[in-house]
């Protein structure tokens with residue numbers, strides 16, 4: 001029987017050939033994580049056991065997980081978790097897998113919370129389209145001076161946010177609400193964050209199958225232009241923001257100028273002077289996160 005190292009190498013090659021892994025490093029990492037899930041070992045233990053023959057029961061469970069991955073089920077769904085901003089979020093079908101670029105929004109929001117005139121008291125934060133709760137719960141966990149409303153139109157997604165809220169012990173400062181955009185919010189918001197769907201309908205069909213066929217369409221597709229839902233949020237914003245407010249939005253590649261114009265126009269038309277606009281780039285250099293402040 002082959003040793004574990006060979007089994008993992010073969011699995012990595014299979015994942016790369018089926019386009020479920022990008023390159024040798026990614027294939028190897030995925031194989032190790034899947035074997036860890038199948039065997040109950042952590043990654044260090046999997047690597048340390050490389051010269052051993054895998055137990056038949058572990059091998060059988062591993063093959064079943066590999067088949068799911070080869071069938072384009074997201075790795076995070078199979079493992080049931082994804083690391084985001086230093087915490088392990090539970091995820092599964094029904095919620096978007098949090099992406100590393102979304103950590104830019106958390107950074108910008110935490111800076112706005114620190115610099116907000118209410119920072120010594122309570123800063124009211126909203127995360128609209130919360131999914132797993134990635135943005136809102138990360139803010140609540142890092143900034144004890146916040147109360148955070150996490151809303152989503154999908155009650156399935158909110159169930160994941162609820163699991164994560166309880167896992168991180170944030171029930172006393174987080175409110176979960178189902179609803180369209182800001183409709184469920186009944187207090188003025190100081191820091192408004194949203195990572196809403198922004199992929200144009202025409203581009204949606206061309207997405208990789210692990211996104212298009214597995215993650216919820218409602219979490220990804222943003223209508224004909226891609227920014228229709230963001231546009232509606234901008235229309236509703238004025239009625240829900242406090243006097244000193246920051247708006248932090250994730251956008252798709254190439255959408256930044258368009259969305260910045262929408263947000264700035266919505267605020268200035270409402271008689272709110274814009275005091276700061278900043279475009280934060282993600283690790284690939286794409287202008288990904290827009291931050292606009294008014295009143296501070």
Ligand SMILES: C[S@@+](CC[C@H](N)C(=O)[O-])C[C@H]1O[C@@H](n2cnc3c(N)ncnc32)[C@H](O)[C@@H]1O
Pocket residue numbers: 095096097098099102128129130131132133134135151152153154157179180181195196197198218219220229
């Ligand atoms: C791109 S996902 C982001 C999930 C999470 N915030 C994250 O960054 O990982 C967009 C989320 O917005 C939700 N959504 C879509 N349309 C919405 C609407 N009109 N009102 C509120 N939430 C909406 C989807 O259900 C999904 O959970």
